[in-house]
Structures are given as C-alpha cells and as structure tokens.
C-alpha cells in the first residue's frame with residue numbers, strides 16, 4: 666500500500682535480450698566506469714519485464730505498462746515472448762475488462778505490445794494514457810500493432826498530468842521523447858527512466874538504446890535528485906521495488 670493505493674507488481678517475463686540486440690553490459694552502458702559497476706553483478710544481463718497493477722480506495726484499477734505481448738509482438742525479434750501478463754493478472758483475480766486505465770510509460774515494444782491482442786485492445790474498458798511526444802514519434806510496428814487498434818481508447822496527454830487522484834504521470838523525456846513515469850506518494854514506477862542498478866550508482870550512465878542518451882541522462886539526474894528518498898518500481902531490475910536510501914551519486 667502506498668498513499669492508500671494498493672500496488673501489485675506483475676512479472677511479464679524474465680530473460681536475456683535476444684541475439685539481435687544482445688551485447689556485453691559495457692557496450693549497453695557505454696560510459697559506465699569500474700567505480701559505477703562496483704558491487705553489481707556484471708555477468709550477462711537477465712532482464713525482468715515488470716508491469717504494475719494499482720487499485721485505489723474506490724476500486725478503480727490501473728495498469729502501468731502492458732509488457733511484451735503475444736507471439737506476434739513487435740518485440741518477438743529480441744524479447745522472451747510470449748509475455749505472461751494475462752496469466753499474472755488472472756492470478757490476482759483481475760480480468761482484462763476490469764482495467765479502467767492503462768498508462769503506457771513509452772512505446773517500446775516490451776512495454777506497450779501487450780496493449781493489444783489479436784489486433785484489438787487487450788483491455789477494452791480502459792482508456793490508454795500516453796504522451797503525445799511518443800504517439801508522434803512512434804513508427805512502424807508500434808503504430809500498426811498498438812496505436813491503430815487503440816485509436817478509440819487513446820487518452821493523449823502533453824506533459825505532467827494527474828491520471829486519478831494521487832496517481833500522477835510525469836513526462837521524463839530522453840529514453841523516448843514521450844517517456845513518462847508514474848508517481849504515487851513516495852513510489853515512482855520508472856518505466857525505462859532507470860534500466861539497470863548501474864544507473865542508480867551513477868545516474869549519468871547512458872543506455873545504448875536510449876532515443877537521446879544525453880537527454881535521458883539529464884532527465885534521470887534531475888529527477889532522482891529531486892525525488893531524494895523513496896521507492897522505485899522498475900521495469901527491468903530483478904526485484905520489483907528498490908528503496909532509494911541515499912541520494913544517488915552524480916557525475
């Protein structure tokens with residue numbers, strides 16, 4: 666429970682990146698130095714793919730990110746498909762029709778492909794909240810697979826917005842132009858603002874697959890500095906929740 670809202674982590678998948686984009690960690694986080702890696706596991710990166718279910722006191726149900734999706738996912742070339750989200754939701758007693766709001770942190774294929782199934786919205790009773798900058802930026806398979814089937818249900822926002830009382834979307838550009846995180850109380854669901862613990866050791870560490878690595882780093886440094894203490898709910902760490910005990914090192 667955070668600020669009166671129940672938060673349930675869901676694990677859509679676990680696995681390494683597929684061969685098409687797999688590289689040594691030092692190439693994926695190219696400006697991370699030995700001090701940044703100190704104490705971290707530098708063996709092959711096994712990614713978790715977390716989504717988060719929120720339930721507020723009035724029973725409204727929010728899903729943050731939709732995972733990899735099915736065997737036809739645009740992520741099929743690199744992610745461990747199919748995603749397990751539907752089974753994860755069923756395991757906590759939630760059916761697709763129960764979801765009132767879906768917040769997509771960004772339009773990468775491992776976060777948004779599960780928004781649709783069989784060419785139709787996977788959560789037909791929901792509005793789907795997305796930043797305009799990502800809707801404008803997305804192309805190819807994500808338009809075909811996600812945006813087009815969702816057209817009637819899209820709720821496009823520009824910048825920060827309160828999605829439901831106590832649940833805030835915050836525009837955090839860089840990883841993608843319209844990347845957003847979700848904040849409730851002292852918990853931030855980060856999407857890909859932070860991908861790996863090395864970016865908490867040093868928020869200036871960039872990620873090879875950022876759309877704009879410099880902007881992503883600037884956003885991450887500023888956001889974490891302002892947040893100070895609290896908890897992160899990350900997409901790709903091994904554990905869904907990470908406490909921010911001390912201000913992260915910068916530089």
Ligand SMILES: [Zn+2]
Pocket residue numbers: 771773776840857
């Ligand atoms: Zn991403």
Ligand SMILES: [Zn+2]
Pocket residue numbers: 773775776856857900901
């Ligand atoms: Zn991701």
